[in-house]
Amino acid sequence: MSARAGHPQTPMLELRGVRAAYGRIEVVHGVDLEVPAGSVTAILGPNGAGKSTMLKVVCGLLPATDGDVIVAGRRVNGATPDQLARAGLCLIPEGKGIFPNLTVRENLRMATYTGRSLASIEERTYQRFPRLGERRNQLAGTMSGGEQQMLAMARALATDPALLLLDELSMGLAPIIVEELYAAVAEVAREGVAILVVEQFAQTVLGVADRAAIMVHGEVVASGPPGELARDLAAAYLGGDGGTRSPDGAAIR
Amino acid sequence: MVLAAWLAQGLGPALDASSDVDKFLSFTVAGLSVAAILAVGASGLVLTYTTTGVFNFAHGAIGMLGAFAYWQLRFDWGWPAPLAIATVLFVLGPLFGALLELVIFRGLQQTTETVKLVVTVSLLFSLIGLANWVWDPDVLRRDAKFLSGRGFDVAGVAVTWHEFITIVVAVAVAAGLRVLLYHTRAGIAMRAAVDDRPLAALNGARPDRSSMLAWAIGSSLAALSGILFVGTISLAPAPMSLLIVNAYAAAMIGRLRSLPMTFVGALVLGLTEGYLRGYLSDWTDNNQYFDSTFVSAVPVIVLFVVLLVLPSARLRAHGTARTREVVPMPSMRGAFTFAAVVVAGTALAIPLLTTANAVTMGRMYGLAIVALALVPLIGLAGQVSLAHWSLAGIGAVTMAHLGTGGSPMGIVWAFVFTALVGALIALPTLRLSGIYLALATAAFAVFLDRWVFRLRPFDLPFTDVKIALFGTGSVGVPDLKLFGYTFDTYYRQLMLMATTFALMSVFVVWLRRSRFGRRLLAMKDSPAACATVGMNLTMTKLTIFAVSAGMAGIGGALIGSLQGSTNQQNWEFTVGLPVFMVAVVGGIQRVGGALFAGISLAVLAAMPDWPVLRNVSWFPNLATVTPGLMGIGLGRNPNGAVADMREAFEPLARARAVFLAFLAALGALYLYVVTSDVGAWWLIIGGVVLLLGATAFVQSRARGADTGAAGPQPMFAGDELEWVGIDRPFTPDDLAALDDRLGALEVR
Ligand SMILES: Nc1ncnc2c1ncn2[C@@H]1O[C@H](COP(=O)(O)OP(=O)(O)O)[C@@H](O)[C@H]1O
């Protein structure tokens, strides 16, 4: 059951009224979202808004308490992370997308569960990120932050995902590296992959995003074209409350 | 081998004659073959620990089971050796490991380290019981090497085939593990799951399968080391399970992480053992302390020392889930009531008890006292000790030697002396915690088992006092005499033990409520935070260890007195494990948990003699295994049995009228049983029926009244303390109750 099998018109990922909780504390209060294939969707929001939690729900690490998670037209609530991963969904978790005590090559070997051979993965990776090729036998944890994030990206891309989820890719990285990574993201999207990017501050992501949404306090408070949303951002951060929407933000919704 | 030869030459003058060199080399070969077995055993242990975070105390027992299974196939059923070995290593071992993972360990991922520890210790205990059940322990199983015969000579040194095969196997295991972990995807996925389990799943790997594979391979390696032992020793479940404890020392040298260092550790241990076996008698000239029993104690000494010298940063626990437990805050009034019920209940029971039952009940309190000693140590301070049974043994021996004529000084000394030994254990192990402390204390206990308790009569150093710890195998323990009153019947002893237990439980509750008790809790919750606010953890830890050890010593002394005599086997490490296990099952934070342990163990021990069960041939075995099964079940209910019971019976105690009626009925039943000659059984059966009936009645009434204001509502519903303030507004009453539950300092 490849996620690619979906009908061209159906979005690759669709959330309908998704709620999620840790114990009894609900932190995602009914999120609706669509991520079409071949595009980059960005979600921005302050720390603690529930963005990472939402991604956990999508990839099966946390069960949704309500609502539907639909990948390529199929409802996937209850699927385990490894099932989803083998079906073509890939998440790079925030800040720790690699195995620090494995070498670069061994990290790439972990991407072979989706069916590609190690040789072809290595070839593609070292072509895209030559710096990783030089460090193939180094322990991943000993590389610089940028190189680690590069490896995480490389590992993700190597699995040939149909749906790619990126959590705060830019965290703690130099702007130049962030731009390099996002260039890769845009390129991958052009190849037909559906990409959902979550960021806190990064305006850079709006440069590559096709659509964007703002999430505050576990709710999507505004969504629309990135250019228009840039204006709402200030309100989202400064107001910090789901109730304070800018007039046009509400209209777009 | 080359190295050894070179070493031998280097030692030149000491070993000038060539026959000496030969001797040295043959000891080296023997040592290497021991090292090989240890390496195989230890590598399996390290594999399961690093991949699943469970330090498997039962690893040795799995190896023992493997050896027995091999023996069964090979010698009892006459299978060809290769077939028997292949069956154990590639079918039974892996299946057993996978089954353990699936049934027991998969559910333990989110539990505390103590729970994991109890479960594996219980597994160790159960497997020993199981082996004794299946394989008649009186049959001698030894002298069956794979290939008998002399083997061959290397540079003039005879190497037996057994030694040769053993060493080859270890090398093959090392190479195989290397390939598995670094060159196969399954192995890389295992290492990946150690780094980051969710991320491994996000990659499409199945971490549960990785764990299962690790357990399968780990069990198979344990079985392999067990099989390699066949022919070098006679198979016996308990000693053999502990023999592989020697491998733990090697694993510790590898810091439970590095396989190469584990192999180095095995090499060091094996060679040490080989040379000591060869030379110790020459060196010490058959010294009264360092005889052959000392050699078998060396691995545990090494284990202890390694634990002490490893840098503490290296000993961080393997990704443990920090689950907060709320330690109950019992009231002093409750403690006095409990003590009064214990003493009065025992006194009332005496007219109904046969002598045998009085002994059982006395033993029950003895075990409960030792378990009670663990309550402040494990329950409050979070310090695990597996040496308490041995400490109780020291108490018994002290009473035997210093309590002559029943002098109460025997008890006093038993307390003082065991307290000192407890402090002695605590002092070097100050910075250890969790499984490392458990291992260190286990090492200490096994060290006593293998060496100190087995010493032939010896002179006390610097004096001319001759000491025979257990006399000529068994030493008499006098009955206590207090103010001219001798506790010389079983009934009197029973009362003495019940009273002691009652007083000690009041003491433990007082301790819990005292400033010191709060310190203990703070230490358990966050040692680092305590240090930063200037608490002196060293003194705190030493004190609690000493007090707890002293309590165990008193328990041991009383058990010794009750038995009349005591011997080394009474205090062996494996004998004492159930006390620890069942106390935790009962609820190690409560005095009631200790009583639960005492009752369970004493009743289980006595049950095979009950008339109804006397002819059931398998029952004694079942009774032996049961504490282990209880411990394994702990994974399902980490709160402890007593907490559950309290919850079940609490409504009855609250419903005043029904409770009084229940007491009255119980009293009437008691009077009837005492005055007529129906058996005491009827009291127990009738009491249970009354209790269940009354509880059911209260519950049905509560259900009838539904939400009506029937009786005072509990301040907090169950464990939902942390929801107050979120669910509903916070009141000053809540604050007071919170303080009480958490034992917080009074705020002025
Ligand atoms: N494992 C967890 N257990 C309990 N609460 C959590 C956990 N992870 C996150 N939270 C809480 O959920 C909320 C949302 O967190 P998160 O999804 O990480 O936000 P974001 O990624 O938008 O910064 C926060 O209030 C956070 O404290």
Ligand SMILES: [Mg+2]
């Ligand atoms: Mg986040």
